[in-house]
Amino acid sequence: MKFYDVLASLIHDMKNSLSMVIHTLDQITAEASFEDEKQAPIIALQNEAKRLNNNLIELLTLYNIENERISASIDDVDVADFLSEVMAENRSSAEANHIRLISECDPDLFGYFDESLIRNVLNNLVGNGIRYTDDQLLVSAAQEGDYLVFRVEDNGQGFPEQMLSAQTPDGGHSELAEGRTKLGLYFASMIAEMHQNGDKQGFIKLENNHQLSGGCFSIWLP
Structure with a gap:
């Protein structure tokens, strides 16, 4: 061995x-x-x-x-039900930390992705969000063009500028700032890239001030 x-x-x-x-x-x-x-x-x-x-x-x-x-096992998924399960798994932890956990999703939204892999990514993002937010976390899913987009947003201080500027157009990250682990970003990016549709490939994106005032981590699935 x-x-x-x-x-x-x-x-x-x-x-x-x-x-x-x-x-x-x-x-x-x-x-x-x-x-x-x-x-x-x-x-x-x-x-x-x-x-x-x-x-x-x-x-x-x-x-x-x-x-x-x-490998990615792509299935037809009821996104609203999937997101409800993710929220239920994390609600007690959020409440224990006095964090208001909110979700947004069209009840008729469906997507094609690996439930287990994306669940692991979202659970990790929510766990990190609980550490960095002030008192709110927003978990959302929406269809945007050819992509299904999951977002986890907080109302904390947001991502450092050097972390945002390190992003490449395809969602890669050449440098990482302290506070958010390399492992988490690498893992999310790897899982996103395992989702492909034709010439399109999944990717991740970091930004600040999307809907809430802090950081927003999104995973885009074709």
């Missing part, structure tokens, strides 16, 4: 153990009052545990992609 196979196995075990920790922390915060200041250290621990778990999921997914063990 090669070293990276051993490493992937260890990451998988770590992720499973961490999931048990997160489940326990979720139960504790669900039973507690969000106004109780004594819960602040537990909520902070919960946030970090979920962030680490998302990183482990990203690493395992990238490992499987690089070794051609998974």
